[in-house]
Amino acid sequence: MTARAEPTPPAPSGSEPLLRTTDLTRHFRLGGIFSQQVLHAVDDISMEIGEREIVAVVGESGSGKSTLARLLAMLYRPTRGRIYFRGRLLESLRSRRDVLWYRRQVPMVFQDPYSSINPVFRVSHGVMRNLTLHRPELRGAARRAEAERVFEVVGLTPAREMLAKFPYEMSGGQRQRVGFAQALALQPRLILADEPVSMLDVSIRAGILNLMAALREREGVSILYITHDIASARYVADRILVMYGGHVVETGPADAVLADPKHPYTQLLLAAAPDPREPAAVDSAAVAGEPPKVVNPTEGCRFVARCPIAVDECGRVTPRLHSVGVGHAAACHLALADPGWPGGSRDGG
Amino acid sequence: MPALLEVRGLSVDYLTDAGDVRAVDRVDLQVAAGEFLAIVGESGCGKSTLLFAIAQLLSPPAELAAGSVTFAGRDMVTLGERELRHVRWRDYSVVMQSAMNALNPMKSIEAQFADTMRAHARLTAEAIHQRAAEVLRLVGIDPIHLASYPHQLSGGMRQRAMIAMALLFTPQLVIMDEPTSALDVVAQRALMSQIKELQQQLGFAVVFVTHDMSLVSHYSDRLVVMYAGQIAEAAATARLFARPLHPYSRGLLDAFPSIRGPRRLLTGIPGSPPDLAHPPSGCRFQPRCSVALPECSVREPELRAVDGADVRCLLYPVPAEPAAEHPA
Numbered sequence: 001m002t003a004r005a006e007p008t009p010p011a012p013s014g015s016e017p018l019l020r021t022t023d024l025t026r027h028f029r030l031g032g033i034f035s036q037q038v039l040h041a042v043d044d045i046s047m048e049i050g051e052r053e054i055v056a057v058v059g060e061s062g063s064g065k066s067t068l069a070r071l072l073a074m075l076y077r078p079t080r081g082r083i084y085f086r087g088r089l090l091e092s093l094r095s096r097r098d099v100l101w102y103r104r105q106v107p108m109v110f111q112d113p114y115s116s117i118n119p120v121f122r123v124s125h126g127v128m129r130n131l132t133l134h135r136p137e138l139r140g141a142a143r144r145a146e147a148e149r150v151f152e153v154v155g156l157t158p159a160r161e162m163l164a165k166f167p168y169e170m171s172g173g174q175r176q177r178v179g180f181a182q183a184l185a186l187q188p189r190l191i192l193a194d195e196p197v198s199m200l201d202v203s204i205r206a207g208i209l210n211l212m213a214a215l216r217e218r219e220g221v222s223i224l225y226i227t228h229d230i231a232s233a234r235y236v237a238d239r240i241l242v243m244y245g246g247h248v249v250e251t252g253p254a255d256a257v258l259a260d261p262k263h264p265y266t267q268l269l270l271a272a273a274p275d276p277r278e279p280a281a282v283d284s285a286a287v288a289g290e291p292p293k294v295v296n297p298t299e300g301c302r303f304v305a306r307c308p309i310a311v312d313e314c315g316r317v318t319p320r321l322h323s324v325g326v327g328h329a330a331a332c333h334l335a336l337a338d339p340g341w342p343g344g345s346r347d348g349g
Numbered sequence: 350m351p352a353l354l355e356v357r358g359l360s361v362d363y364l365t366d367a368g369d370v371r372a373v374d375r376v377d378l379q380v381a382a383g384e385f386l387a388i389v390g391e392s393g394c395g396k397s398t399l400l401f402a403i404a405q406l407l408s409p410p411a412e413l414a415a416g417s418v419t420f421a422g423r424d425m426v427t428l429g430e431r432e433l434r435h436v437r438w439r440d441y442s443v444v445m446q447s448a449m450n451a452l453n454p455m456k457s458i459e460a461q462f463a464d465t466m467r468a469h470a471r472l473t474a475e476a477i478h479q480r481a482a483e484v485l486r487l488v489g490i491d492p493i494h495l496a497s498y499p500h501q502l503s504g505g506m507r508q509r510a511m512i513a514m515a516l517l518f519t520p521q522l523v524i525m526d527e528p529t530s531a532l533d534v535v536a537q538r539a540l541m542s543q544i545k546e547l548q549q550q551l552g553f554a555v556v557f558v559t560h561d562m563s564l565v566s567h568y569s570d571r572l573v574v575m576y577a578g579q580i581a582e583a584a585a586t587a588r589l590f591a592r593p594l595h596p597y598s599r600g601l602l603d604a605f606p607s608i609r610g611p612r613r614l615l616t617g618i619p620g621s622p623p624d625l626a627h628p629p630s631g632c633r634f635q636p637r638c639s640v641a642l643p644e645c646s647v648r649e650p651e652l653r654a655v656d657g658a659d660v661r662c663l664l665y666p667v668p669a670e671p672a673a674e675h676p677a
Contacts, residue, residue: 171621201391202561203604206617228533235606272538274563
């Protein structure tokens with residue numbers, strides 16, 4: 001066993017994934033206290049993240065992907081549904097000790113490296129503070145050595161010099177590495193990375209994506225990678241969840257989703273990804289429109305207004321995720337399963 | 350036919366206590382009427398400063414150190430504020446990076462459009478309203494949003510409202526400073542297509558600054574790659590994507606993942622752009638260059654024509670020996 005403080009014995013069974021959600025839902029009431037308007041930010045998400053797995057959540061602004069991350073970070077309480085971490089139900093974590101136990105294992109890395117690090121302290125401050133709070137067994141020299149170790153792991157070398165810098169002395173890419181170092185100091189099991197590269201120059205994004213892959217390899221952490229860029233999701237992730245209007249519309253192994261996207265929205269995301277090696281695939285009409293604010297939704301597919309292939313049924317019946325291939329599912333009435341896949345010829349439709 | 354915009358030997362200094370920092374160094378540019386020119390480079394390479402210099406928007410501590418900017422036959426550098434007011438917005442306009450900050454949160458879209466029009470022309474209220482509705486329709490926004498405040502619009506709509514504002518007087522040139530960088534991929538793509546369509550419809554020229562080379566691949570006619578205040582490479586866009594000559598251009602092109610084909614390890618470009626107060630000796634890119642020669646740290650390369658492109662790199666032989674093959 002590790003020296004880690006475990007409030008209760010870990011996962012009850014070997015088959016339990018690291019993190020699992022069932023019908024996870026978060027609504028926000030809009031307007032005044034008598035308002036009947038309810039925004040459905042996240043609806044009925046059931047997902048899993050395995051050990052040493054990188055899962056990407058892909059969607060546009062307003063798709064609910066950041067709300068999902070905040071639910072998993074315990075920053076929001078679910079309206080409905082459950083989150084299990086290593087077999088433990090998150091709602092059952094009540095004491096400060098239990099909540100710290102969770103936060104230590106599931107830290108978050110934020111989008112904006114310019115505002116998420118306190119500018120008045122040296123960058124060592126955040127790392128040392130995490131170590132003091134969450135790993136009190138490390139003292140003096142050992143704490144310092146651990147801070148240097150995590151800085152080296154994220155590529156901030158020479159670590160001793162880097163720790164002494166102020167945030168303004170660092171580039172955006174270096175600051176984002178500080179964010180990962182702070183998370184890593186906690187010996188996390190799962191890092192929630194909310195658009196960690198979208199504020200960075202294209203030329204340094206690759207370095208941060210490679211860092212995430214290296215953290216999984218070397219430190220054994222899992223990563224939930226939130227992004228609007230499906231190309232970077234493919235680059236780094238094992239599995240992809242595509243979100244639209246608070247729903248997961250497609251999920252599967254990254255290669256399968258990219259090679260054979262089943263949902264028209266995934267197809268749109270792919271068409272919009274700029275690829276100079278390919279001719280322009282779409283005109284503005286195809287990508288026009290924006291994700292809906294889902295307020296008091298009625299039955300029906302939330303993508304219907306932008307969907308090029310919608311049929312009558314789409315406006316009346318909400319499509320559920322159904323299996324279309326190995327580990328691959330889509331929530332679309334018209335999505336066809338892989339040839340030979342059981343349930344390939346769907347009834348209804 | 351003379352170019353619509355001609356920039357010659359333009360240099361911009363930032364005057365600081367620790368000495369002058371040259372942010373833009375001897376830049377030459379030409380933009381023909383109706384042309385789409387993209388300027389790409391990392392943060393801190395001087396591309397925004399260059400735009401500001403072209404638009405005569407430099408303010409202390411930045412100062413034009415040398416060079417000329419000729420726009421539609423007028424020498425912009427010598428024009429005074431009063432004369433500039435007749436050219437600005439009517440003949441050329443600027444779309445700023447962040448619509449979030451560039452629009453006034455306290456005023457409706459129509460009030461902001463009206464402000465702009467009154468500052469640069471004498472028009473009746475009716476004519477202002479007509480034109481404001483017209484340009485909004487042009488960028489695909491329903492004119493009912495004239496009454497909206499910026500916070501009531503989505504990020505993509507705000508950015509399109511900014512472009513509508515730039516088109517109020519049907520200018521000949523629209524200068525855009527990373528107008529899409531705050532948007533997600535789908536909204537970026539929609540906006541780029543829209544800019545291109547408007548450009549074809551109305552015939553204005555575009556100077557477009559971005560750090561994301563992949564974004565402009567299908568839209569720009571010519572591409573200028575800037576590094577550390579200087580032009581590293583300039584060529585027709587298709588030519589530059591097909592065969593980038595400068596190692597920096599190659600690095601930028603290899604920095605983003607593809608959605609097709611086998612997954613390759615991306616290296617990006619190691620290190621970061623130099624501190625312009627103390628630029629490295631020789632070639633400015635040499636400390637980050639994977640194919641640098643010993644000579645590169647000693648001799649500063651000049652911008653030189655190498656079959657169809659202008660490139661600033663010592664890897665390419667001096668034209669004295671005819672048509673030697675380029676190193677891979």
